[in-house]
Amino acid sequence: MSQNPFPPESEAEDVPSPVSGRGWPAGSGEGAVDADSLSSSPSPTGERGDLSAADIDVAHARQVLEAALLSATEPMQSTELRRMFEPDLGAELVGRLLADIQQEWQGKAVELMRLASGWRFQTRAVLQPYLDRLRQTRAPRYSRAVLETLAIIVYRQPVTRGDIEEIRGVAVSANIINLLETRGWIDTIGHRDTPGRPALFATTRKFLDDLGLRSLTELPPLSSLSDIEGVLDLVDTAESASPSDAP
Numbered sequence: 001m002s003q004n005p006f007p008p009e010s011e012a013e014d015v016p017s018p019v020s021g022r023g024w025p026a027g028s029g030e031g032a033v034d035a036d037s038l039s040s041s042p043s044p045t046g047e048r049g050d051l052s053a054a055d056i057d058v059a060h061a062r063q064v065l066e067a068a069l070l071s072a073t074e075p076m077q078s079t080e081l082r083r084m085f086e087p088d089l090g091a092e093l094v095g096r097l098l099a100d101i102q103q104e105w106q107g108k109a110v111e112l113m114r115l116a117s118g119w120r121f122q123t124r125a126v127l128q129p130y131l132d133r134l135r136q137t138r139a140p141r142y143s144r145a146v147l148e149t150l151a152i153i154v155y156r157q158p159v160t161r162g163d164i165e166e167i168r169g170v171a172v173s174a175n176i177i178n179l180l181e182t183r184g185w186i187d188t189i190g191h192r193d194t195p196g197r198p199a200l201f202a203t204t205r206k207f208l209d210d211l212g213l214r215s216l217t218e219l220p221p222l223s224s225l226s227d228i229e230g231v232l233d234l235v236d237t238a239e240s241a242s243p244s245d246a247p
Contacts, residue, residue: 061085061097065098069119070121075119115209116205116213145173146176148168153202153203161198161199185203203216
């Protein structure tokens with residue numbers, strides 16, 4: 001991959017990661033909030049707000065965070081969540097509370113996941129086949145040409161249309177590029193400084209969110225461009241899980 005269009009996680013969000021490994025929930029005791037030790041912690045300021053100026057009501061703060069995340073239609077970053085509290089709980093405490101909520105929901109039908117764009121509650125992937133039976137219409141399935149084009153962009157980004165055609169050995173229809181742009185999975189991030197200044201394509205944060213990933217490093221390794229089954233399976237799963245805004 002020639003360039004990662006996203007900033008490192010340390011720049012993307014000001015909250016220390018409350019999860020371990022590759023974005024999966026922390027182990028027992030890791031990142032969990034001790035309500036007894038925090039209930040009497042002094043507030044940063046004496047301002048009036050939903051929380052007591054003298055004490056931090058940890059249980060209440062956790063409920064507020066859960067309510068916001070359960071009602072949100074898009075992933076939420078900790079900076080957004082912190083705006084609900086006066087006085088501000090701070091990045092560290094919010095991160096620990098989110099980790100505690102994440103641990104609390106482990107093994108349930110719905111889980112709290114940290115994605116590229118923030119935190120989101122979503123149904124567990126293992127339950128998706130049952131939910132699919134409730135649909136009135138099936139999600140559209142993309143052609144092999146669309147998925148191969150997407151895989152090339154994912155692993156070789158940023159790339160031009162000419163790069164994709166050279167790798168695939170066939171012309172790339174403008175409809176394929178338009179389809180991926182409409183889906184919100186790729187975007188133009190610039191132009192190559194060559195004759196004609198062709199557009200450079202790269203994946204978006206929405207692409208990572210839909211696949212349930214935090215960064216491109218969590219994608220399956222690719223030894224060669226002929227071995228793209230891993231990412232194609234991920235895309236198929238994402239399509240099944242979120243058909244409402246599919247083109």
